Amino acid sequence: MAIQTYGTVLKNVRIKSSYFLMEIDCPSIANETRPGQFLMLQISENTHPLLRRPFSIYKSYPTWHSEKRKKGHLFLLYKKVGKGTEKMTFFLKGEKVNLIGPLGNGFTLPPLPSPAPSILIGGGVGMAALASLGQALHSGELYLFIGGKTKEDILCEGDFLTGKSANLFIATEDGSRGKKGMVVDLFRDEIKRFNINLPYHVYICGPEGMLKAVSKIIKSNVWNVQVSIEARMGCGFGACWGCVVKTRDAEIPYHRVCKDGPVFPLSEIVWD
Numbered sequence: 001m002a003i004q005t006y007g008t009v010l011k012n013v014r015i016k017s018s019y020f021l022m023e024i025d026c027p028s029i030a031n032e033t034r035p036g037q038f039l040m041l042q043i044s045e046n047t048h049p050l051l052r053r054p055f056s057i058y059k060s061y062p063t064w065h066s067e068k069r070k071k072g073h074l075f076l077l078y079k080k081v082g083k084g085t086e087k088m089t090f091f092l093k094g095e096k097v098n099l100i101g102p103l104g105n106g107f108t109l110p111p112l113p114s115p116a117p118s119i120l121i122g123g124g125v126g127m128a129a130l131a132s133l134g135q136a137l138h139s140g141e142l143y144l145f146i147g148g149k150t151k152e153d154i155l156c157e158g159d160f161l162t163g164k165s166a167n168l169f170i171a172t173e174d175g176s177r178g179k180k181g182m183v184v185d186l187f188r189d190e191i192k193r194f195n196i197n198l199p200y201h202v203y204i205c206g207p208e209g210m211l212k213a214v215s216k217i218i219k220s221n222v223w224n225v226q227v228s229i230e231a232r233m234g235c236g237f238g239a240c241w242g243c244v245v246k247t248r249d250a251e252i253p254y255h256r257v258c259k260d261g262p263v264f265p266l267s268e269i270v271w272d
Contacts, residue, residue, distance in 0.1 A: 002103050002237065003028055009095045010073065012088075017152035018080045019125070020089055021058075027072030029101045033060035035109070035133035036228055036263050039101025040236035041076070041088075049084045054233045054258070056129040056205075057102060077128040077155065103236050104262045107133050107226055110201045115140045118201040119194070120160070121214060123147035123183050126205040127156040129228045129262075133203055134160040142166040145190075147183025151176040184213040196220035204266070206230060212271045225266035231257040246270040 007026030015021050029039060040052040058077040061070040080086050091097065110116065117140050122130045127146060134142070144166055148154045151172055160166050170178030171186040179186050194200060196219060204214055205228040218225060234242035238259025247255050247268045255261065 001032065002101055003032075004098070004100045005029065006096045007074065007099050009091050009093055009097060011093065012091045014089070015077075016155075019152075019155065020078055020080065020085075022076045022078065022088070022091065024074045024076065024097060024099070025072055026074050026099060027063050029057075029099060030060040030072050030074050031062045033057050033062075033074070033102040033132075034106035035136045036106035036129055037102040037104045038129075038236075038262065039074075039076075039099050039103060040233070042098035043084045043087050045098075049087075051234060052100065052236065053084050053088075054103075054236055056125070056228075058128040058131055059135075060102075060132065077125060077131075079125050100236060103258060105260070107203060107228070107263050109133075109136060109138075110224070112138060116199045116201060117141040117143060117194075118203065119143045119145070120203050121145040121183060121187055122205040123210075124149075124153050124155065126207075126228075126230065129205040130203060131156045131159045137201075143169070143194075145169045145171075145183050145187050147171045147173075147186065149173045154178075182210075182213075184210055184217070187214065188217050191217060197222060199224065202226070202266075204228070208271075211266075211269070215266055215269070215271060218266070226263050227266050227269065228263045229257050229261055229269075231262070233258045246272065 005028050007024040011023040038054050038056045042052050043049050055076045059075040061073050063072045065071050120130050144160050171183045200223045202225040207230050211227050231243040234240040236258050238256045243257040244254040
C-alpha cells in the first residue's frame with residue numbers, strides 16, 4: 001500500500017556523465033517495495049517545479065534485510081535532464097524529501113521452481129526498473145540486453161552479473177561500446193538463439209517506440225512477456241488520467257500507466 005512520508009537523504013552522488021545515485025533512509029516504503037514499482041518525489045516545497053517526479057525504485061532494502069548498513073534504505077538512479085532533476089542533484093546528506101510510494105503493480109516473477117531462462121531488455125535509466133528484478137529472479141539462465149546512445153549510457157550491468165549465470169549483450173548508437181545501433185536491432189539479431197517454443201520470461205523497460213519495435217520481433221505465443229512503460233505522470237496514483245495506454249480491454253480500453261501499470265503483459269497493449 002502506498003503512503004506519503006518523508007525520507008532522509010544519505011547519499012546523492014554523480015556516478016557517470018549525467019547520471020546520479022541517491023540513497024534515502026525510508027523504511028516504511030522500503031519494506032513494501034516490489035521489483036518494478038516506483039515512487040513520486042517532491043522536488044520543491046514551493047510551486048517550482050509544481051509536480052512531483054516519478055522514479056523507478058532502483059533498489060530497496062527492507063528492515064529485515066541481511067545487509068545491516070542498508071536496512072530501510074531506497075536507491076534512486078536518475079538522469080539530470082531538466083530543471084527538476086537538476087534541482088535534485090543539489091539535495092544534501094541529511095535533507096528530508098517528501099515521497100509517495102511504492103506505486104504501481106511491479107513485475108510478476110516466474111513461478112518456482114522455474115528453470116526457464118529469462119530475457120531482460122532495457123537502456124539508460126530504464127535499467128533502474130530492471131535491476132531489482134534481476135536480483136529477485138531465481139530462474140535459470142539470464143540474458144541481458146542493454147542499450148544506450150553512448151558507452152556512458154550503459155548502466156547497471158554489474159547488478160546482474162554478480163552471482164548470476166548471465167549472458168550480456170550491449171549496443172550503443174555511436175558504437176562506443178558493444179554493437180553499433182539500437183538495442184532493439186541487437187535483440188533482433190540475437191533472437192535466433194532462443195527457442196520460440198520454450199516458456200521464456202521476458203521483461204522490457206523503455207519508451208513506447210522501443211516497446212512497439214520489440215513487440216514486432218517477438219513471435220512466440222508461449223513466451224511470458226512483460227513491459228514496463230515509461231510515461232509522463234501528473235499524480236502517480238491514477239487520479240488525473242494523464243498517463244494512459246490503449247489496451248485490448250473491451251470495457252475500459254485505456255488504462256492508466258501509474259495505477260494499472262507501469263507493468264503490463266505485452267499482449268494486452270494496442271500499438272497505434
